[in-house]
Amino acid sequence: KQEVTQIPAALSVPEGENLVLNCSFTDSAIYNLQWFRQDPGKGLTSLLLIQSSQREQTSGRLNASLDKSSGRSTLYIAASQPGDSATYLCAVSRWTYKYIFGTGTRLKVLA
Amino acid sequence: DTEVTQTPKHLVMGMTNKKSLKCEQHMGHRAMYWYKQKAKKPPELMFVYSYEKLSINESVPSRFSPECPNSSLLNLHLHALQPEDSALYLCASSQPRLAERTTTDTQYFGPGTRLTVL
Numbered sequence: 001k002q003e004v005t006q007i008p009a010a011l012s013v014p015e016g017e018n019l020v021l022n023c024s025f026t027d028s029a030i031y032n033l034q035w036f037r038q039d040p041g042k043g044l045t046s047l048l049l050i051q052s053s054q055r056e057q058t059s060g061r062l063n064a065s066l067d068k069s070s071g072r073s074t075l076y077i078a079a080s081q082p083g084d085s086a087t088y089l090c091a092v093s094r095w096t097y098k099y100i101f102g103t104g105t106r107l108k109v110l111a
Numbered sequence: 112d113t114e115v116t117q118t119p120k121h122l123v124m125g126m127t128n129k130k131s132l133k134c135e136q137h138m139g140h141r142a143m144y145w146y147k148q149k150a151k152k153p154p155e156l157m158f159v160y161s162y163e164k165l166s167i168n169e170s171v172p173s174r175f176s177p178e179c180p181n182s183s184l185l186n187l188h189l190h191a192l193q194p195e196d197s198a199l200y201l202c203a204s205s206q207p208r209l210a211e212r213t214t215t216d217t218q219y220f221g222p223g224t225r226l227t228v229l
Binding site: 034036041042043044045046049089091097098099101102103104 | 115117142144153154155156159161166167199201203205217218219220221222223225
């Protein structure tokens with residue numbers, strides 16, 4: 001059974017810092033991996049999607065990498081801003097429409 | 112238009128009530144999802160419709176009844192719920208790659224319906 005874990009569970013950093021969020025999954029036979037952000041009480045917004053054949057994806061200040069063999073993905077946020085404060089979730093899918101979500105990292109960027 | 116809309120935003124119901132949650136998208140996506148999310152927990156998949164047919168039912172109790180009347184609409188009918196069913200209910204859509212029975216594209220989520228069962 002696929003399990004997805006995110007470390008750290010919570011993170012507080014001063015504005016301007018570069019930071020890395022981690023996602024680990026137990027079954028490396030995935031089709032793709034997505035990173036989402038969720039603001040309190042709101043829906044999820046997709047940030048980046050990495051296909052299993054890809055190693056990384058970039059969008060603006062965000063860079064996500066994928067190492068399938070080791071069951072790991074990282075989300076790198078450059079020059080963090082208070083508006084980046086949210087919960088970040090990774091999710092993996094295999095052969096169906098079923099996405100398994102990680103436990104999430106609650107990020108707070110201090111002004 | 113990359114928006115998924117959900118109504119109502121908030122819903123309070125008693126255990127004997129019958130209510131429905133609605134979800135709509137006009138992106139031409141043919142896969143639609145219901146998730147349940149408890150506070151400080153990740154979303155849990157409940158149902159998936161692919162091309163208007165129920166593709167996945169994650170052993171959800173029968174007091175939750177999904178319906179996909181057409182490719183743009185997804186409903187979740189609620190009846191005889193329990194207080195522990197109180198949660199944020201999220202709808203999402205994506206464009207499936209039918210041949211490989213996987214989703215290749217981004218999932219777009221609606222803002223959710225905050226459900227409270229008294």
